[in-house]
Amino acid sequence: MKRIIVKRLSLLVLVLFGVTLITFVMSHVIPGDPARMMVGQRASEETLQKVREDLGLDQPVWAQYLLYIRGLLSGDLGTSIRTQQPVISDLAAFFPATLELALYAFIIALLIGIPLGVISAVKQNTILDHIGRVFSIGGVSIPVFWSGIVAIIIFYAQLGWLPASGRLSIGLEINRTITGLYTIDSLLTGNWKIFKDSLWHLILPAITLSYVQLATITRQVRASMLEVLNQEYIRTARANGIEEWYLIIFYGLRNALKPTVTVVGLSFGSLLGGAVVTETIFAWPGMGKYVVDSIAFLDFPSIMGFTLIIAIGYVIINLIVDLLYMVLDPQVRE
Amino acid sequence: MEMQVEKPVFEPVSVQRKSLLWYKLQKNPMTLVGILLVTALTVIAIFAPCIAPSDPVKINILDRLEAPSVKHPFGTDEVGRDILTRVIYGARLSLGVGITAVVIAGLIGSSIGAVSGYWGGTVDQIIMRIMDIILSFPTLVLAMTLAATLGPNLINAMLAIAVVKIPVYVRLARSEALSVRERLYVKAAKTFGLPDWYIIIRHIIPNTITPVIIQTTLDLGDVILLVATLGFLGLGAQPPQPEWGTMISTGFKHMIDQWWYPTFPGLAIFLAVVGFNLLGDGLRDILDPKSAR
Numbered sequence: 278m279k280r281i282i283v284k285r286l287s288l289l290v291l292v293l294f295g296v297t298l299i300t301f302v303m304s305h306v307i308p309g310d311p312a313r314m315m316v317g318q319r320a321s322e323e324t325l326q327k328v329r330e331d332l333g334l335d336q337p338v339w340a341q342y343l344l345y346i347r348g349l350l351s352g353d354l355g356t357s358i359r360t361q362q363p364v365i366s367d368l369a370a371f372f373p374a375t376l377e378l379a380l381y382a383f384i385i386a387l388l389i390g391i392p393l394g395v396i397s398a399v400k401q402n403t404i405l406d407h408i409g410r411v412f413s414i415g416g417v418s419i420p421v422f423w424s425g426i427v428a429i430i431i432f433y434a435q436l437g438w439l440p441a442s443g444r445l446s447i448g449l450e451i452n453r454t455i456t457g458l459y460t461i462d463s464l465l466t467g468n469w470k471i472f473k474d475s476l477w478h479l480i481l482p483a484i485t486l487s488y489v490q491l492a493t494i495t496r497q498v499r500a501s502m503l504e505v506l507n508q509e510y511i512r513t514a515r516a517n518g519i520e521e522w523y524l525i526i527f528y529g530l531r532n533a534l535k536p537t538v539t540v541v542g543l544s545f546g547s548l549l550g551g552a553v554v555t556e557t558i559f560a561w562p563g564m565g566k567y568v569v570d571s572i573a574f575l576d577f578p579s580i581m582g583f584t585l586i587i588a589i590g591y592v593i594i595n596l597i598v599d600l601l602y603m604v605l606d607p608q609v610r611e
Numbered sequence: 612m613e614m615q616v617e618k619p620v621f622e623p624v625s626v627q628r629k630s631l632l633w634y635k636l637q638k639n640p641m642t643l644v645g646i647l648l649v650t651a652l653t654v655i656a657i658f659a660p661c662i663a664p665s666d667p668v669k670i671n672i673l674d675r676l677e678a679p680s681v682k683h684p685f686g687t688d689e690v691g692r693d694i695l696t697r698v699i700y701g702a703r704l705s706l707g708v709g710i711t712a713v714v715i716a717g718l719i720g721s722s723i724g725a726v727s728g729y730w731g732g733t734v735d736q737i738i739m740r741i742m743d744i745i746l747s748f749p750t751l752v753l754a755m756t757l758a759a760t761l762g763p764n765l766i767n768a769m770l771a772i773a774v775v776k777i778p779v780y781v782r783l784a785r786s787e788a789l790s791v792r793e794r795l796y797v798k799a800a801k802t803f804g805l806p807d808w809y810i811i812i813r814h815i816i817p818n819t820i821t822p823v824i825i826q827t828t829l830d831l832g833d834v835i836l837l838v839a840t841l842g843f844l845g846l847g848a849q850p851p852q853p854e855w856g857t858m859i860s861t862g863f864k865h866m867i868d869q870w871w872y873p874t875f876p877g878l879a880i881f882l883a884v885v886g887f888n889l890l891g892d893g894l895r896d897i898l899d900p901k902s903a904r
Binding site for chain 2: 291300
């Protein structure tokens with residue numbers, strides 16, 4: 278197991294190197310003249326020259342890359358053209374909102390996806406199974422931005438049941454931030470009004486975002502449950518008179534969850550991508566909305582900073598998932 | 612007494628296969644739905660000018676933001692263009708761009724994969740690590756960043772999507788190449804002193820074609836979704852091009868009072884993507900009985 282962990286960690290270093298290389302190429306090589314891009318078309322030749330020197334663009338490419346890496350290591354992702362703030366502090370400010378949204382979406386996806394997959398598998402080829410399959414095909418086929426819009430039209434515009442934008446109602450403000458997650462902070466400080474309001478605002482965006490991942494989880498759980506339930510030890514256990522529900526959960530699901538763990542890790546990619554779109558639709562002040570606003574301004578330092586952080590986060594999530602897999606599967610551990 | 616002529620017990624193989632395919636399709640009605648949707652989409656895309664009731668870009672400011680009616684079944688947009696017409700023409704863009712992106716990714720990816728698997732060694736290691744790195748970005752985020760870097764337009768969005776899809780084909784073709792290069796005919800070809808490039812083109816690539824084609828069908832739904840998402844984010848087609856995602860991005864501003872504006876283009880994306888996903892799933896089930904559950 279130690280050897281695998283060491284191997285995974287060395288791969289992580291390689292991947293991080295590659296990821297920075299790609300963002301470097303995208304920010305320094307492809308655009309042709311990043312300095313011109315930063316200062317805009319109307320800037321004078323002098324300013325342009327100064328910016329070039331500041332950015333080290335007068336140096337050879339490999340030296341530029343070293344400069345870029347040195348900056349990254351000290352937390353320097355450049356300055357946003359749009360907000361005029363360091364990109365790292367912008368992202369740090371928007372990160373908790375994204376984390377809170379993604380966390381709730383993930384919990385919803387697990388809570389609904391796993392039982393749905395189990396039911397679908399146990400009741401294979403019945404009407405329940407068909408409904409479950411249509412539901413999960415929908416999740417990978419419906420564009421997130423559209424399901425969000427439809428949800429707003431129905432639950433906000435027509436019925437008026439749920440709020441459709443932001444993290445809190447206008448006029449409300451959270452006075453103390455500890456974690457930056459409003460639902461947790463308000464609980465910690467005992468502020469029920471804020472807690473209820475922030476949870477209220479989370480419902481639509483979190484459900485919209487969860488649908489993407491939920492579909493993947495349901496499909497995987499169903500497939501691996503079907504495989505596991507056809508194994509001989511299940512038949513033996515059943516012949517021994519073990520109760521069906523106990524059999525399904527402790528003999529079936531426990532083993533079916535192993536392949537699901539890997540898929541869940543990979544599906545974080547679509548969750549993170551989906552967050553960008555969901556935040557835009559629901560005016561959710563997170564990193565996703567920040568980057569979409571930056572795209573409209575062609576604010577490259579912010580776009581690259583966001584991409585880098587997301588890629589690193591995604592790699593780390595999958596590393597954790599792999600380790601979790603080892604804990605779950607003794608065969609890999611040996 | 613007349614001898615009864617026995618009918619042959621076995622029908623010709625081709626007929627048997629055909630009825631087996633038909634049997635499998637009947638067992639899996641969702642695949643049929645997929646075939647229907649994809650066929651409809653293709654027909655609509657090809658015959659768009661004949662089917663569409665009006666002009667997709669002609670502005671008619673007097674009819675702006677009209678609710679669905681007999682004259683405009685899907686309503687009209689902010690400059691009075693018929694949304695139904697634009698949705699119909701949108702099929703052309705989505706399908707055209709989607710297929711092109713997948714074909715580019717398939718061609719480049721499977722060539723790289725074939726070479727990588729055939730040669731092995733350091734070249735293979737380097738190529739596969741590069742693919743690992745591309746795969747370590749969430750698909751949408753990488754496509755988004757690439758499209759933004761190249762400059763927001765439909766062609767660049769297509770290229771960006773092709774790039775993020777390449778690793779899938781590299782891995783697929785590589786695993787095929789790995790097994791093909793051990794075959795006797797490849798070894799024989801080597802013994803004859805045939806050059807590597809000839810063996811790759813003559814033996815390796817033809818053997819990787821079938822799985823690659825299946826994969827392109829599986830990917831089309833996903834790619835159409837990506838095209839629309841980039842369009843929605845302002846990184847794909849630019850107005851007034853009748854692209855579904857771009858239409859939703861404008862319709863988004865009108866969603867509270869004109870619900871039909873973002874709703875119908877979204878429905879079109881959904882049906883197109885669902886069609887390809889059902890077809891892809893069905894194909895996989897039929898061609899690979901092990902996964903058919």
